[in-house]
Amino acid sequence: MxxxxxxxxxxxxxxxxxxxxxxxxxxxxxxxxxxxxxxxxxxxxxxxxxxxxxxxxxxxxxxxxxxxxxxxxxxxxxxxxxxxxxxxxxxxxxxxxxxxxxxxxxxxxxxxxxxxxxxxxxxxxxxxxxxxxxxxxxxxxxxxxxxxxxxxxxxxxxxxxxxxESGINGVIAAAGSAPAYLFLFMQAIAEEAEAMGFSPEQARLLVQQTALGAAAMVEQNPNISLQTLREQVTSKGGTTFEAINTFQQQGLMPLTAHAMQAAVARAAEMETLF
The missing domain is CATH 3.40.50.720 (NAD(P)-binding Rossmann-like Domain)
Known part of the structure; x- marks a missing residue:
């Protein structure tokens, strides 16, 4: 450098x-x-x-x-x-x-x-x-x-x-704001784990280690798509299948797209303020 x-x-x-x-x-x-x-x-x-x-x-x-x-x-x-x-x-x-x-x-x-x-x-x-x-x-x-x-x-x-330069707003939606999306999803998992009887400390350990491991699997398998990684741990008729099916039926993918576009729109709006 x-x-x-x-x-x-x-x-x-x-x-x-x-x-x-x-x-x-x-x-x-x-x-x-x-x-x-x-x-x-x-x-x-x-x-x-x-x-x-x-x-x-x-x-x-x-x-x-x-x-x-x-x-x-x-x-x-x-x-x-x-x-x-x-x-x-x-x-x-x-x-x-x-x-x-x-x-x-x-x-x-x-x-x-x-x-x-x-x-x-x-x-x-x-x-x-x-x-x-x-x-x-x-x-x-x-x-x-x-x-x-x-x-x-x-x-x-x-x-x-x-x-x-407009691509910077896409970076905001896909990376700049994205840690908060992931924190929200982790929060939802942890709160439901607590509702199932785990202590707050146990629930946090379960979700943070799982998130860390999942991110490592993505990083260490760059030639495997995210969809394939998901499918590899989703046996038809199993517990993961039922959870994923529920997410999809409830519109997780379009909801995520809508949220990201809202971030892009707000980023573009903010550029007019200064």
Whole structure:
């Protein structure tokens, strides 16, 4: 991976996870700076990973080759306006956004006409290094910049490029929001297990270990479709068959599709708010 001077504007959980992954992978800590209003957060980063810290966004960004935009979407315009006012053009810097809901063109407007921008959408398992991140870059972005952004996000999991920016909203529906879908399904199983007489601790153990094992089976059998994996454990007339048949009769598949499309629609709506 290229080692560029890197500034994180915002030092929340996602920034911390990316920094941790980069340093663990051998990225020079001295080339990473994090800026944040909260000194305790910064001190923890410096103590844990040896990076540079500052409470000044301008100081962090001034000599950075890459700026990671990791502030809340509603704070983005003000933050970028302050950088442009103090530093002038940001044209020589690569901007990588991990903020939800702001399109590349809008980020460019906020950054004073800046056009060297890559948009990413990680999900919360990135906090454990097991994330799934979607990335989008306009056609004019250099391959070296794309490679840097991809390798940076691979420090916290897997990555997937989308060709059209609208594909980021699909990533939100299929990965960004999806951990919550799975948590909901796990919750439903655990609650019914409790109703059957298991303690809350026993019910959680049953569902979390089963989910972990099922995910491992998917990962370790990339050439076997999800449908085939399901069919392999579904004997006709058996208990699993009856449960699956009930799910299908109650419309689980179309309900899931409807929920994902609702997520896409809301993501597109949010892009108009900033």
């Amino acid at each position: 290229q080692h560029r001077t890197l500034a994180f504007i915002g030092a929340g959980n996602m920034s911390r996870s990316i920094i941790a992954g980069l340093v663990k992978a051998g990225y020079p800590a001295g080339q990473i700076t994090a800026a944040n209003p909260s000194m305790p957060k910064l001190q923890a980063l410096a103590s844990d990973y040896g990076i540079r810290i500052t409470q000044s966004n301008i100081e962090a960004a001034r000599n950075a080759e890459v700026i990671v935009l990791a502030v809340k979407p509603q704070l983005m315009a003000g933050m970028l306006a302050a950088l442009v006012a103090e530093l002038g053009s940001l044209e020589g810097k690569l901007l990588i956004s991990i903020a939800a809901g702001i399109k590349v063109a809008r980020l460019g407007e906020m950054a004073g006409g800046h056009h060297r921008i890559i948009r990413t959408m990680p999900n919360t398992p990135a906090l454990l290094g097991l994330g799934m991140t979607g990335l989008y870059a306009p056609e004019h972005i250099a391959a070296s910049d794309r490679d840097f952004a991809e390798q940076m996000m691979q420090a916290v999991g897997k990555t997937l490029w989308v060709e059209q």
